[in-house]
Amino acid sequence: MKVQNKTLKNFSIVCFLLIACFLFSSRADAVNVHKTILPNGLMLLHSENHNLPIVTVTLIIKSGQIHEPKEKAGLANLTAELLTEGTKSRTSRDISEATDFIGASLDASTGNDYTTVSLSVLKKDVRKGFELFSDILLHPSFPEEELVRKRDLIKGSLKHREDEPSFLAERAFREGIFGEYPYGRLIEGSFETLDKIKREDLIQYYSEYFLPNNSILSVVGDLTFEELNILVSQYLGDWKKDEFTFVAEGKTNIQTKKKVIKIERNLIQSSVIIGNLGISRDNPDYYAVSVMNYIFGGGGFSSRLMQSIREEKGLAYSVHSYFATYKETGSFQAGVQTKNESASTAIDEILKQIERIRNEKVSDQELSDAKAYLTGSFPRRLDTNRKIADFLASVEFFGLGLDYDKKYPDYINAVTQDDVLRVAQKYLTAENYVIVVVGNQKKAQLKY
Secondary structure, eight states, X not given: OHHHHHHHHHHHHHHHHHHHHHHHHHTTTOOOOEEEEOTTSOEEEEEEOOSSSEEEEEEEESOSGGGSOGGGTTHHHHHHHHGGGBBSSOBHHHHHHHHHHTTOEEEEEEOSSOEEEEEEEEGGGHHHHHHHHHHHHHOXXXXXXXHHHHHHHHHHHHHXXXXXXXXXXXXXXXXXXXXXXXXXXXXXOOHXXXXXXXXXXXXXXXXXXXXXXXXXXXXXXXXXXHHHHHHHHHHHTTOOOOOOOOOOOOGGGOOOOOEEEEEEOOOSEEEEEEEEEOOBTTOTXXXXXXXXXXXXXXXXXXXXXXXXXXXITOOOSOEEEEEEEBSSXXXXXXXEEEEGGGHHHHHHHHHHHHHHHHHSOOOHHHHHHHXXXXXXXXXXXXXXXXXXXXXXXXXXXXXXXXXXXXXXXXXXXXXOHHHHHHHHXXXXXXXXXXXXXXXXXXXXXXXX
C-alpha cells in the first residue's frame, strides 16, 4: 500500500510539472504587455498571467560598467552588490532572513550597460516582497564593513580565476578588441581600481544614476494592473526623479587592428580566441548576423566550424562562435581549445572558414536549418515568468519594440542568402583580427 501511495504521489508530481510546463509554453507564443510612464518618469511594463500564484519583477537601471570612471572600474558592480547588504532600517542579515522567510528571491547585479534588481515572490506575500524590494532600491546604506567584505571577496575571486585559461583568454581578448573603452575592462574591476573605491564613491554613483526616470520596471505574473498600481504607488511613490547626464566615451575611437596576444602557461592544451569588433544590439543587421553566425560556428554540431575542426580534422572536442552585442557596440569571436601543437592549424582553419563564408553564398539547406532553429527555439526565451520579465525589460532598454516577440520570426525568416553573404563580408575579417592564445608557447610555435 505504501509503495502504491508513493507511486501515486510521484505520478501527481509529474502531472503537476507537465501541466505547469504546458501553461508556460502555451503562452510563450505572444506576450501581452501594458506600458505606461509614471509621473516620476519610471517606465512600467506589466504582463498579467494567473497560471501560477507568482509575481516576478525586473528593474533595469540604465547605468552599468560603461558609466563608471576608468580609474574606479568595478564601481557599478560594487554598488549593485551592496544593495542587498544593508539599508537605513535593515542589516544584511535582516534582508536575507526576511527574504528567506517568505520564500522569495531578491537580487541585484550589473552588466556592461545596465544594472538589474530582481524579485520573485508568491502572490500572497507580494506586499512584503515589494517592501523589501523598495527598501534596498530606495534606502541602501552601503555599510563600510560590507564594502570591505565584498571587495575582498571579489579580489579573492579574481585571484582564483587567474588559474583559468578561459578567463585569461577572454580578458585579454576584450582588452585587445575594445582597448581603453569600458567594454574592454572586467565588470568586477581590478585589484588596483577596487582599492580606490570608497563608500563615498558608491553613494555618489547611486545618487547620480539610480533614478526613476532612468529606469524600466517590468512586472509579470499573478497581479492585475490595478493591484500593481497600488503597490507601485505605495512602495515606489516616493522615488523622486532628477536630472542626469551621461556621455559615453566615443565608440568611433575603437578600431580593430591585427594583434596577436600570447600568454604563457604550462598547459597541455591552448585556449584560443580569434575575432574582431562586432555590432551593437540595435543594428538592423542583427538578424542576418544571427543567421550567418549560426551557420558559421553558433549552430553546435551543424555549424561549419564544428564540422571542419572537430569532425573532419579532429583538432578539438568543441568549437564555437558568437556575437556579443551591447548598447554601443559589440564583438565577434570564435573560440577553441586544442593541443598546443595544433593551435596554428586550428587558427588556420577558422580563418579559412571566415574566408569561405565571406566569399561564397551559404546553401539553401544551411539557411533553412538556421532559420528553423532560431525561430523554433525562440519561445524558450519566454517559458517562465522570470524570462518574460527580463525579456520585456531588455527589449524596452534596447528600443526593440514590445511586439518584438511577435516580429522576431519574421525578421529571421526575411534573411536571404545575399544578406548572409553581405553581413559576413561586413562584420567578419580575415585580416584585422585579434588572436589570443593561452598555453605552452614553445610547443605551440605559432606562426602568427
